[in-house]
Amino acid sequence: MIGIVFAAVLCRGAALRLEGGRAWLKAEGTPVSKVLQLFEQRGAEVLIDPSLELGRVDGEWEDTDVDRLIGQLVSPHSYSIQWKLVESPLGGFYQVSSIRVFGDTAAAVKRISSPERVLDVVVGADGTKYIRGEILVGFKTGSTVNDLNALLRLLNGTVIEVIDPPGIYRIKLNDGLAVEEAVKTASAFPMVDAADANRAFSSAGAPPVALSGTNSGIHLGLVPGGTAIAVFDSGLDPAYAGMDFISGTYNALNPGAAIDDPTGHGTLVSLIAAGAVTPEGETAGSSSASVLSVKVFDENGMTSSDILMSMVNYAVESDIGVINLSFGTYEDVGFLENSVQYAASQGITIFVASGNDGLDTAVNPAASSATVSVGAANPDGSIADYSNTQADTFSSGTVYFGGSTYYGTSFASPYTAYLYATGSQ
Template sequence: MVRRSLVAVIGILLVPLVLSAASLRIEGDRAWLKADDVPLPKVLQLFEQRGVEVLVDPSLTLHRISGDWKNAEVGRLIAQLASPHSYMLEWRSEKSPLGDLFQISSIRIFSDGKQSVACRLSPQGKVLDVVEGENGVQYIRGEIMVGFNQESSIDDLKALLSRLNGTVIEVIDPPGLYRIKLNDDMSVEEAIRIAQAHGGVAATEPNLAFPTIASNILPLTGIAEGINLNLLPGETAIAVFDSGLDPAYADSPFIRGTYDALDPTAEISDPTGHGTLTSLIAAGAITPLGAKAAESGVPVLSVRTLDKNGMTSSDTIMRALEYAVNSGVKIISMSWGSEVRSQFLENTMNFAAQNGMRLYAAAGNEPTGTPVYPAGYSSVIAVGGLNPDGSQWENTNYGNFVERYEPALANFNDLSYAGTSVASPYAAFKAARGVSE
């Protein structure tokens, strides 16, 4: 494994940007749009990329857009884009560290009297648009995250947005960050450089992307306890951040709830099955090989943080943490990791831990001795893996950052899974039941 550092993240993309024939910036009720013979759905996708829900009647014939709108009132702009069809707008006021932001939240385009038939422009099942810098650091295309000094004002934010031709698509508070969408004519690297030099900015990072720590899939191994789907849960809940949950298990007595942090409007799903496995382990419904089956379970909040390619991002993890905190969960298990260290994520997890959250994370499935994150953060309990006989699993990561080891093999759906992503939810399960460490 190649050691990577965020310090060197400002690199040239290996994947070149394809310049778009349209660009968009939104600030409050004003918008700047430039389009050169672009189909209206493509223009509307620019609004989606900036956090606006777009619903369109699929039976409509939509035209192509050309024009250059500068500092246009958003309502009038949408009226021109939607013409001759009807439209409806919704707005939201969002609190932020620098002051309230008034932003458009929804656009609906439809035939007269048929607003109910409008459906989402883009289908559910979000896949992160991950690109890679020349040093191997991965992040989300066209997005940066910015934190401001305490003495900064909303005018500092507006001035930066003007320089970047960018749009705030999300406020994450805590820790007080602005997620900013760029147009294709500005790279993440250039935006980072501008933000670092901008007055009032305390710190900035790309919206980093991280891979799952996937379990190794093996032929069925050993004798397991089977799945206990009738296990009654106790009081202390665990949030499992992984690939989601198979809806077939959503009504199990130990599933407290579900949430898709990638796409909060989507129904829960699990495109890989990994999140279902880890959720069942955290609940006690699946017992890892070498462990003793429990007589009582743990309520689990299954949170989807990984897309079908096994990738997550800084904003997704922060959104998941906020949801878990607001749901009253005190223990979290995470099965993703990277050698890239994010100061923003570290601050977020430190804040969660300081407010009573216990964070567990898989230590990694490569025995390098090098920390992976989030397991390597001081506020997170890194969990390594054991064989069923209690010996150290040969593929577990190790080192001073690993605080404990738990069984790393489990059977599920006629296969065996081996990895520290089995050990982490089991450590969280034991913590929730008050089992001595």
């Protein structure tokens, strides 16, 4: 350690790397609260008494005990650190689970940032969208935790999540290394099988849906049954969460919290997947499918590889038989393809909207051999002009709901999933 100074100096940033119980920190006139946010960005929950004066820090620590570092940063205030054991294909390792900084009582602490994750999306030179300062890495068979740590030292990075299967390590970088350069460095590492940016995906093509919060236009009294469907979308209006055919909700951006639906799109998709709303020209069923509504898009309509891959695993663990994805991209989806293939190997059928650009192709992951690509038909059964036609099947994409008519393959896909889940095909 070079030193620590609390003073009113210009904030010039900080860099942090964590490896188990050891830390490497360089700070130049940085508020201690900002340094603690770096721990948060690397997977720790950070809670602080907002009444405390924490000052600024200026110094450099090399291979320092995390507990000792936190004590120096927050002195003279009290603190506690909790740890978790992360199991991974390369072996287990410890990570900081939570940091609490408090004064007279620990009860006054509050989270340092909003618990709802908002993705920091960057557009690369080639137009690819990805999460700032993060890469995903998969290792070759026979690799160990020592190989992981060697790569982390090379990248000056920290593991913030292990997505297993397929055994992918999500690594947080410091600002001094660009994502593109980090991917090249990791790809060239002898024991790395593949590396990629943590890709970001937009729901911009999904039409917003006006919701009344009432039961108007919804088939009630359906007999519950059928295979459970997980809908990965913009969420679910809480007004519909108590319906018999909604088996549960999950907020991928803030696990454990309730979900909402700022666009209405996810709500309508969930209602169609349940059989409670039927597209124009299709026959309403007598039974419903059980739907798990999963919010995967943030307030800006963005999701990411790590979120979608983790939710695929969540669906597998939740005994889900069907997944519906009413969105996609023409870009390469990277490691998401691995997760799609894994879900299919576990017996999950994945229905994906083919896209609304009238092209003789399909968006990803609808184009994957492991998914069922669904195109949109008109109510009379003819293929809709707007529908991409690289599709395994077509269903009506026209939905009248809440006094408005909506169009899109994003509504054809959940109806096809409903037919499959209830055995109505």
